Amino acid sequence: MASVSSGLASKLASFNKKNFLSSSDLDASQILSLFELATQLKIGNRRIDLGNRVLGLIFKKSSTRTRVSFQVAMARLGGQSVDLNPQISQIGRGEPIKDTARVLSRYCDVLAIRTFSQQELEEYASWSTIPVINALTDLEHPCQALADYLTIQEKFGKLKGLNLSYIGDGNNVANSLMICGAMLGVNVKICSPNGFEVNSNIVEKARSLSEFGSKISICNDPLKAVKESQVIYTDVWTSMGQEEEQLRRKEIFRDYKIDQKLIDLADDEVILLHCLPAHRGEEITEEALEGQNSYVFDQAENRLHVQQALLAVQLGGL
Numbered sequence: 255m256a257s258v259s260s261g262l263a264s265k266l267a268s269f270n271k272k273n274f275l276s277s278s279d280l281d282a283s284q285i286l287s288l289f290e291l292a293t294q295l296k297i298g299n300r301r302i303d304l305g306n307r308v309l310g311l312i313f314k315k316s317s318t319r320t321r322v323s324f325q326v327a328m329a330r331l332g333g334q335s336v337d338l339n340p341q342i343s344q345i346g347r348g349e350p351i352k353d354t355a356r357v358l359s360r361y362c363d364v365l366a367i368r369t370f371s372q373q374e375l376e377e378y379a380s381w382s383t384i385p386v387i388n389a390l391t392d393l394e395h396p397c398q399a400l401a402d403y404l405t406i407q408e409k410f411g412k413l414k415g416l417n418l419s420y421i422g423d424g425n426n427v428a429n430s431l432m433i434c435g436a437m438l439g440v441n442v443k444i445c446s447p448n449g450f451e452v453n454s455n456i457v458e459k460a461r462s463l464s465e466f467g468s469k470i471s472i473c474n475d476p477l478k479a480v481k482e483s484q485v486i487y488t489d490v491w492t493s494m495g496q497e498e499e500q501l502r503r504k505e506i507f508r509d510y511k512i513d514q515k516l517i518d519l520a521d522d523e524v525i526l527l528h529c530l531p532a533h534r535g536e537e538i539t540e541e542a543l544e545g546q547n548s549y550v551f552d553q554a555e556n557r558l559h560v561q562q563a564l565l566a567v568q569l570g571g572l
């Protein structure tokens with residue numbers, strides 16, 4: 255069984271007890287160290303027992319991957335998780351965040367929160383005395399981006415200089431992909447219809463964090479965007495909370511579907527990623543999702559490994 259090298263442990267030690275609210279909360283060297291630890295955990299080269307620590311899960315939106323991968327990650331670290339579903343806790347009856355956060359900090363060791371506004375997540379973090387993890391907000395999905403770039407690194411053996419084209423809505427997933435990709439040296443192109451571009455503040459933030467010469471660009475022609483891309487990424491056109499706009503969006507995003515014709519325009523080795531759940535026949539065809547370029551299930555699996563590594567680091571398990 256491999257041990258964590260002292261360099262790796264010291265890079266990650268600085269993240270002990272820290273919040274993970276945005277992709278920018280980790281720097282490039284911490285992310286790469288986290289990938290190293292996640293890989294050791296994945297291949298069974300390393301075991302970490304945290305000794306019965308507890309993760310609280312507050313999810314105001316549905317989830318399969320994030321919820322279950324966090325629960326399994328915690329179980330594999332020898333800990334437990336408690337589901338604080340707002341419908342069955344006082345959260346749903348409007349107990350103030352400042353009270354909930356201070357009470358839960360007395361019971362739990364870490365919280366993973368999925369909610370609408372980033373501001374609400376930050377309010378939880380400001381009142382909690384335990385680390386808080388962003389399990390998706392309308393602004394960001396940083397745990398997803400970690401799993402995405404680990405999957406890309408596994409496939410290509412590197413990240414610097416790769417071209418990733420995200421085709422679709424300028425949403426939470428796109429925002430975290432830009433920030434994380436910029437720090438890791440990946441050229442990230444976000445291709446969305448007019449009016450659905452990524453938040454310009456996040457574009458500026460990503461550019462300001464850019465390392466190793468990575469370029470962040472915005473465009474709206476998918477046929478041009480995928481040229482020379484090693485990674486094509488897409489997500490649903492209508493995110494949770496936007497259901498009323500679904501019909502209108504289906505019409506507007508019609509030309510932003512990932513199909514074999516689009517894949518054929520990219521690099522010969524291109525891989526296809528989707529955070530899932532997918533709407534087959536909308537943002538991606540069944541053929542593309544099930545085809546040989548698709549790495550979506552490796553990507554989903556990596557949620558577990560990166561989050562297990564993240565929890566181990568935040569809870570001081572190295």
Ligand code: CP
Binds near residue numbers: 316317319390529531
């Ligand atoms: N990708 C993702 O976060 O999936 P869930 O909504 O199922 O958690």
Ligand code: NVA
Binds near residue numbers: 426492529530531
């Ligand atoms: N953008 C999607 C991601 C789901 C994992 C949403 O927010 O609904």
